[in-house]
Each structure stands twice: as C-alpha cells, then as structure tokens.
Amino acid sequence: MPLSIRVFIIGLLLLLVDWYFYQAIVTVLKESSVFRKSASAYIYWGFTIITFLLFLTPSFISLADWPKYIRVYLFALVIMVAISKIIGSLFLATDDIIRLFRWIGSYFTTKSEIVVENAHHISRLKFLSQIALGMTALPLAGFIYGMVKGAFDYKVHPIKVTLPNLPSSFNGLKIIQISDIHSGSFVSTAHLEEAVKIIEREKPDLIFFTGDLVNDRASETDLYIEVLSKIKAPLGVFSTLGNHDYGDYVSWASEEAKIENLNNLKNVHEQVGWKLLMNEHIPIKIGDDEIAIIGIENWGGSFHFPKYGDLKKAHSGTEKYPVKLLLSHDPSHWDIQVKEDYKDIDITFSGHTHGGQFGIEIPGFRWSPSQYAYKQWAGLYTQENQHLYVNRGLGFLGYPGRVGISPEITVMELYNS
DSSP: OOHHHHHHHHHHHHHHHHHHHHHHHHHHTTTSOHHHHHHHHHHHHHHHHHHHHHHHGGGTSOGGGSOHHIIIIIHHHHHHHHHHHHHHHHHHHHHHHHHHHHHHHGGGSOHHHHHHHHHTHHHHHHHHHHHHHHHHHHHHHHHHHHHHTGGGOOEEEEEEEEOTTOOGGGTTEEEEEEOOOOGGGOSSSHHHHHHHHHHHHHOOSEEEEESOOSSSOGGGGGGGHHHHTTOOOTTOEEEEOOGGGGTTTSOOSOHHHHHHHHHHHHHHHHHTTOEEOSSEEEEEEETTEEEEEEEOOOBOOSTTOOBOOOHHHHHTTOTTOSOEEEEOSOTHHIIIIIHHHOTTOOEEEEOOSGGGSBOEEETTEEEOGGGGTOSSOSEEEEETTEEEEEOOOSSOOSSSOOBSSOOEEEEEEEEOO
16 A cells, blocks of 8 residues: 555544544533634644644655654654544543443333433533543643653663673673664754763773664764764773664665665764674673673564574674673564573673653553563563663654653673672
C-alpha cells in the first residue's frame, strides 16, 4: 500500500477519534453561552484540520526539508494530543458500552424501571464526559513536562560489577557508558554540553558509546562535532553502530548515496576521537595486564532489525584475554547469541530500547512499555557468570521527551572481589 494512502487512512481514523471525543466537549458545554460553544468549536476543529494537513504533508514534502523545531516539536505535539484524546475516548466508550447493555436490557425490564434509569442518564453522561476531558489533560500535561524537563534530566547510574578473573591492574576500572544520542533530535548544543560536563566530572578510565549517534543521516552531527570531541578518557573512547546509523529508514537517491552516508558517519567517529569497532576487538593494557574490548555492528534479534554484526569474526583471537567486554547495540543479541555461544564474554554493553522513554522506576517496582518488546530493557542483568547492561539512552527519538525514564549516563566500576 503506497505511503500516501496509509497516511490518509491513519489521518481518517484520527479524524473519527476527534469527532467521537468532541461529543464530550459538546456535553460539558451544553449549558454554556453560544459564544463559548462557538469559540470551542473553532479552536477544536481548527487544530484538527491543521493536524490532518500535517499528516498528509510528508507525502508531498520530505520531512528533511522542514525546519528542525517543526519536525521535532510540532509533530510531537500533534501526536501527544492524538494519544491524549484516545485515552480520554476510552472513558467515553465506557458510557456507550453501559448504554448499549442497558438498551439490550430494556427488552427485559418494565417501563417504570426504564424511566428510573433514564432519570440519571444525562448526569452520568456529563460526569463521564468531564472525566474524559480530565483524563485527556493529565497525559498531555505529562507529555509536555517530559519535553521541557524530562528529556534533559540526565541521571548517573553508578554500578559495581565483580569479575573474579579481572587482572589486578584493572581492579577499580571505571567505565562510562552512553548510548543512543540521536543527534538529529536535538535542536541546540546546550543540553548535550550539559551531559558532557557530567561525564567529565566522573573522570572515567574508559568510555563506551553503544550506537545510534544519529536518527538517519551523518549530517545530523554537524552541529555537535565540537561537543562530542570533548568526550575523552585516558584509555580511550570506543564506539559501535546502532540500527539507525545505517540510514535504513531513509529513501536514498541511490545505493551509492546510502553507502556514502555511512562512510561519512564512520568519519565522524574518527573526527571526534572515538575508536569505532566494526566486528573487531582491541586489547586494553595496564601494566603487564590486558583485557579485550570487542565491538560489533548492529545485530538485531527482534522486529526484523538487520544483523550486520559478526561476533565470530570479532571474537576470534580473544582467547588469551582473561576478560572480554562486548559492545553490541541491541540487547536481544545477548539473550539470543552471546550467552548461548560465547560464554567467555563477561559483560555486554547495549542500548537501543531507550527504556521506552516512558515508564515508572521506583524502588521495588519498574514498568515500561519497552518490557513487552524486550526481555532485557534497562539496567543490569546477570546469568551465571555473564552480565548485560542496557543503557537507557542519552537522547530521544520520535517523542522528544521522557516521562519516568530519565536519560542515562552509566558509571560502572569493575572489581575482582
């Protein structure tokens, strides 16, 4: 089905939701003045028409040609309003379902009973309409807060991991992991500079970046080269590619253009001083001791993400190293291949999930929609002697914010006892 038709169908469905939700507004404003009713109608349907046109526009004008603020925030606002209306409509549907069953039940009740039930019908409908409007405002307010505050509320996650086979020279090694910057979603350097200052204050020995530097195009990094160049560590900064880095979600003019984009992105890693690991390993030495850093290209284990990674190639030759640390963007790789076939890999560092960018994390309880797609979606996971750490991401994608799941800077210290 052509994209334009799909977009039109989605827009039509959202239009139906708008009409259904508008009935709640009509009910609540039933006793209001004519001016208030008219003003509400013009504002509501005016926004709906703008929304509908925005959904149709990408079929004719590439989003890449739009100003970044409009791409990132205007579309996000439209999506947030649509989701909030859907949530509110669920409460309206409750009343409609009740009325449906009462209508069916009316065939089995007496006339007097029906009159008594109908006496309360209007007040109940108005009450549920008010609830629907309230339940629409709550998530919308939360989404807006997530854009203004949550998206840049960087959290340091300190964690200590014991590896009995860790050489004594590496005891206390401090590693910072960041992931999923998605530079195309930022609209200025200010917030990224704030994250870099946090990294600098931690004084890590080693830094890992586990993929998705961009949304699609290498040119997204142009504004951030200087900031990214400040991410440094004595033992080096090592990076790998994520699924978005390959440009797979863009319609390129030719295959050559896509390849050129990937080569440009590889050059960005080199330009900022990061060692990009492409299905390879490199030793890290302190004194007379060495451990291996392994990095592979994206290896997706779910949702048909491509498997560019070649762990067999990257792992080959690492047998002599007592500790092996793997950078692999997608955490499903650990569950499917790493812990099954490469049991000598001590820790796998992943990202990709963003922690869902929405959820709840309080002591003793965690929830995110991401957990329904990924068995390991945030934090540390351990099976026997192997560990996986899933970073919640530094940036964001799609929705330009975070609610309940903060952007993360992981600070991991390794000890041998």
